[in-house]
Amino acid sequence: MIGIEYYLILSLLLLLIGVYGAITLRHAIGILMSIELIFNAANINLIVFSQYMQSMLGQVFALFVIAIAAAEAAVGLAIIIMVYRNFHSVSVDEIDLLKW
């Protein structure tokens, strides 16, 4: 039996990789992917605690999160396409109109 802490460490690593990617990547699609990683880190936590506490609630909740993540990805990709049409670029450091 693998202890709960290993799962939590995995989830933490996934979260950190996601945050690192979201902060450092220039490409909007890459950032979207990093955010998916953060989502999945949370999902792992939900499932692990569900198993640990012998309750189905966490797993059901994880399914909902996956569904919402899919919707979010669709909306995010649509936004990125609109940004590309207007700016001819999806590099987030070039898109900085909203400033002083």
Next chain:
Amino acid sequence: MNLEFFAQKCINYVFIIPLLPFLAFLLIVASGLKFRKLAPALSISAMFLAFIMACGVLYGRILSHNGPANEISFPWFSIGNFQLEIGFLVDNLTAMMVTMVSLIGGLIQIYSLGYMEHEKDAGFARFYAYMSLFSASMLGLVMANNFVEIYMFWELVGLCSYFLIGFWYNKKSASDAAKKAFVVTRFGDLGFLIGIIMLATLAGTANFLQVAGILPSINMVHGGIIAVIAVLLFMGAVGKSAQFPLQIWLPDAMEGPTPVSALIHAATMVAAGVFMVSRLYNIFSFAPSSLMLVAYIGAFTAFLAATIALVQNDIKSVLAYSTISQLGYMMLALGVGGYTAGNFHLLTHAFFKALLFLCAGSVIHALHTNDMREMGGVGKKMPITGITYLIGCLAIAGIPPFSGFFSKDEILSAVYNFSQPGAAFLKITGFLVVLMTAFYMFRSYIMTFCGQPRGKTEYKESKLNMTIPLTILAFFAAFIGFLGLPSMNLFRDFIHYGGVETVAESHLPMYLSLILAVLGILTAVALYNKKPVENESLLRSKFPLLYKFLENKWYMDDFWSLMVKYFLFGIAKVMSFIDTYIIDGIVRGIGALTYYLGVQLRYEQSGKAQQYMVIIMIFIATVLVGWQVAFKFFPLNILFGG
């Protein structure tokens, strides 16, 4: 029986007296200053009704045989425990003043019908509107029953004098004189206001009679403070009654129309100061040192103004300085304890000074000049004016049986019987001023009415509407003194402070003042009867320095302009510096700091989403770590029930 009923009603409804002229003022203003006939009709009939009621009040007070004062009062508002009321106090002093003010005010308004005839319709109506308001304020002032009310009317009187002195506001000198009168009297009023606030705070009430009741206990607890309050209150009187060193506004006030001068000098404005000291005499008598100050200021003012009057060539200026001098007499009398004498002189002076001014106005109206060197021989063509002016002169000079003789005699006896240290100065100035008064008044009479004409010759006696008031005033100026006839003492029985004062036993002051007055008249006759202008310039060349000094009014105007220039403007500059650089500096500094911070911090808003994300991460990490650290070192979780 009916008459007594009427008198009682007059006293009960005394507040109608000031309301009548005030109503006239409102109606004239409401009618748009358009109707030439309506304005004087309203104004004069209001004054006439006020006079009838005032007579009723006077009669009622005479019937009451020095009974307690009648007081009507309505609550106005209250702040905490401090009740303020609007009320009307009628005692013998008020009765005298109300009658005097309404009579003289009414006569002056009738006279103005003739004097102001060349005025345009709007100006004519405006004149009557102001005159009504002026009389209303003064009538209100004399029957006020508390300090706040008297201060209110006091300022109204000042405001009206501003309007009327600056009546011909197109003339620069007139508007300047009006401003000067207003500002200089305000200067004194400042002290008056501070005194009122101090007294009302200490006493917890502003009502005269209640304050009078509380005074002994204040005196017990606070001692010397009453003297301070009395001096502050006296400052107001110094401003209003043109006493040294604030006498400078009164001569300039001659810029107004002559009936206004008559009103200001006789019945209203300057009388307010003397009246106020009389009304608050109980406060002054609690602090003998303040009474000494009143006496000294009065004596010095009387002397100073009399010396200046000696060399004036403008007939109105002579009268203006004589007013200051006579007011000095009244203050002197009040200061040495001659309460009756001071008020008696106030009464007689009101009649003969109004008379003198109206006579001068009559001459000015005919000759269109103020300068006595261009007059001469007016008495032949204007006999009524000449004779009434002579009566006024005899009255003010103190020749029996004219009114001034009796009142001045009472003042001089009061001064003569005064035995405090320094009384010698008061006595000497008191008697010297008698000599000078007789001299300068007869100088003006001789230069104006006797000898050969030196100017315009085509003119005639003024019309009836001017001569009738003159005659009535002359009658009073001649005979009202008999109220103070020593054997009967009608006036003393009516108006006195505390018990009836000691009557002068010595006849010395009377003879002395009479001799001095006659001497003054004879000197004036000798110097000015023939060739007045030549003799004047001869005197001028003999005593050039003295003349220069007197013509420059003892350099008092220059003194004040220097004071204003260096002292007042100096303070103002310091204040302006503090305001501009320190107060404004703080305000602007806060603004500038905020602006600077904004300018610097706006670069944080870079528009790069990832940068925001970094900041959010750092913040979250800090909060989480900080939370743990805080709970480790400060177990605050107790607070949250944990």
